[in-house]
Amino acid sequence: MSTAPKRRSTETRYGRIPVSDVQPVVEGGAFPAKAVVGQDVRVSATAFREGHDSVGATAVLYAPDGSISQAAQMTPGAPGSDAWHGLLRPESTGTWSFAVEAWDDPYGTWHHAAAVKIAAGVEAELMLAEGAKLFAEAAAALRSGDERPAADELASPDAVRGDADLYEAVARILADTTLVVGERLEAAESPTLRAALAERPIRRFVTSSDRFDLLVERELAGRGGWYEFFPRSEGAVYDDAAGRFVPGTFATAQRRLPAVAAMGFEILYLPPIHPIGRTHRKGPNNTLTASEHDPGSPWAIGSAAGGHDAIHPDLGTEADFARFVARAEDLGLEVALDLALQASPDHPWATEHPEWFTERVDGTIAYAENPPKKYQDIYPLNFDNDPEGLGNEILRIVRLWIDRGVKIFRVDNPHTKPVAFWEWLIGAVGEEHPDVVFLAEAFTRPAMMHALGKAGFQQSYTYFTWRNTKTELEEYFTEVSRESIAFFRPNFWVNTPDILPEFLQFGGPAAFKLRAVLAAMSSPLWGVYSGYELCEHVARPGSGEYIDSEKFEYRPRDFAAAEAAGTSLAPYLARLNQIRHSHPALDDLANLELHSATDDSTIVFSKSKRRSPGDAASADTIVVVVNLDPHGTRESTITLNLEALDLTPSLIGDDGKFEVEDLLSGQTWRWGEHNYVRLDPHVEPAHILHLRRPSS
Secondary structure, three states: OOOOOOOOOOOOOOOOOOEEEEEOOEHHHOEOEEEEOOOOEEEEEEEOOOOOOOEEEEEEEEOOOOOEEEEEEOEEOOOOOOEEEEEEOOOOOEEEEEEEEEEEOHHHHHHHHHHHHHHHOOOHHHHHHHHHHHHHHHHHHHHHOOOOOHHHHHOOHHHHHHHHHHHHHHHHHHHOOOOOHHHHHHHOOOHHHHHHHHHOOOOEEEEEOOOEEEEEEOHHHOOEEEEEOOOOOOOOEEEOOOOEEEOOOHHHHHHHHHHHHHOOOOEEEEOOOOOEOOOOOOOHHHOOOOOOOOOOOOOOEOEOOEOOOOOOOOOOOHHHHHHHHHHHHHOOOEEEEEEOOEEOOOOHHHHHOHHHOOEOOOOOEOOEEEOOEEEOOOEEOOOOOOHHHHHHHHHHHHHHHHHOOOOEEEEEOHHHOOHHHHHHHHHHHHHHOOOOEEEEEOOOOHHHHHHHHHHOOOEEOOHHHHOOOHHHHHHHHHHHHHHOOOOOOEOEEOOOOOOOOHHHHHHHHHHHHHHHHHHHHHOOEEEEEOOHHHOOOOEOOOOOOEOOOOOOOOOOOOHHHHHHHOOOOHHHHHHHHHHHHHOHHHHOOOOOEEEEEOOOOEEEEEEEEEOOOOOHHHEEEEEEEEEOOOOOOEEEEEEOOHHHHOOOHHHOOOOOOEEEEEOOOOOEEEEOOEEEEEEOOOOOOEEEEEEEOOOO
């Protein structure tokens, strides 16, 4: 057996300037990173070179057709880290890509040495001569039209000629021995030259990383407010003579749409609207005995009237649904439909395709369980017996509802189905309809939630609902805005038909307001289940679920009476959504920055985004301060990280302060690095502050 060492390949893995640790990259590039149109994508990498010469880095964005769309100069991270950071902003949907170019920075290397030596009176003429040579060669290269690095291709011919003229002028001054040394060096430090080099630096030994895919989706894939209601409750009335409810229909539910639109929500989510099974139908509060007139759970899908492709007869016809969708669209709402892949014992699948379920040794079909909860009225699907047949049936159903005007699906319990199935289904749908959006209702282990995001889900429910303390919220905000940002889009629901958090059960209206502020201001995606604006807070004893849950019975609400009495939070939710619509800083998630407060029940975070990339004067900045204690007034000293606020000199007065307007109260103050706040939750539990230019 030979013991001779293997010969090393002469092919190197590192380029001339090593570039590594590029982000956002998912599973080494196996899955694309995600973005939405107009989102600032935070790109980072590690780049360095041997010795002490200066290095620079550029983030390059490639459009779906392969052309260069943007080249952003990256800024260095912490000293000694060799880290670089930059922002890219794709402006249309499609599969984009990006790369990081690292390069030798001859100007930076020369200027550092020249400034040090000239100040020390050492080799001044030699350093100036070397500078003259550097700029003369750079000008000649531009005029020759030699092949330029990828990121430089965006420069217009006029810009190239202007740079060449500027470099030649600087070279002449540096070489002019009739001028004093300081004057010659100043020519190589002028604001005009610095600005040109910041826009298009002189670059040598340009080395590019691999290109990595960036899937850019439509805005509602990553931004928007969701509102959920049950159509059967909207317009339901109790018939005293018959001793039963007359259910709401699409026609009566349609009357609720203007109010939802007026609150500023973009997406109306409907629980399943299909026929409901009779076998083991659940009664009020999930009891095992239902009366003849109990409607049952909408998630127990399927009866003699049909399955997932049918509409519950009580709600109306396919034409009625079409009118409902059209009316929503007229009001600026998009209808999202529940995709619950399960069946009641009465579903046509149960008899036509028993292989799609799990048969127990006693010959019965296993019903759904989530101990201690049991769902005797629901059969879960088994994807192992006939994956192709079942997959094709589900794809047929999704296509059917797309044809009926649905482009957004809230998927019930996706974590109980194979991840590979979702990757296939969402991929197949995306090829035909790239504007379709899937929201994962997956309250489960982080690994599974993250895998679903990588597999294609555009959005996911989150743990936000149970994060209440300052520490919990700050840790979670950091996780979703930094660690999983490339593949996991968190939708911050404040409540759901299944979830009434203890915080809301006992916190009063202040709890409802502060949780709405946290959700709406921190995440580009948030959701509200009907009744939140009425501060519905009574739980079934010993549980985190609503008493008299709407999942099992009709629940008509008198929204108008609450608004007339001044007890409805609808105007408050409308104001939050109005703020979201008016401030681009709230469009993204990765720009969330935490700030410090001396009080352990006061949380502070900010968001800043430039309306025009690269233009600091166009920055929109929001600072949010929330009292997390719904029962008591809190006082605190706030310390802001001013760098994170993207302040410009025009914003800051001579006293070092800037003007902020509270978008909830309309009050204005002058703030600086340190600020005192006092928040009474019974008056207003939060400040939402917009940075304004100082008054004259």
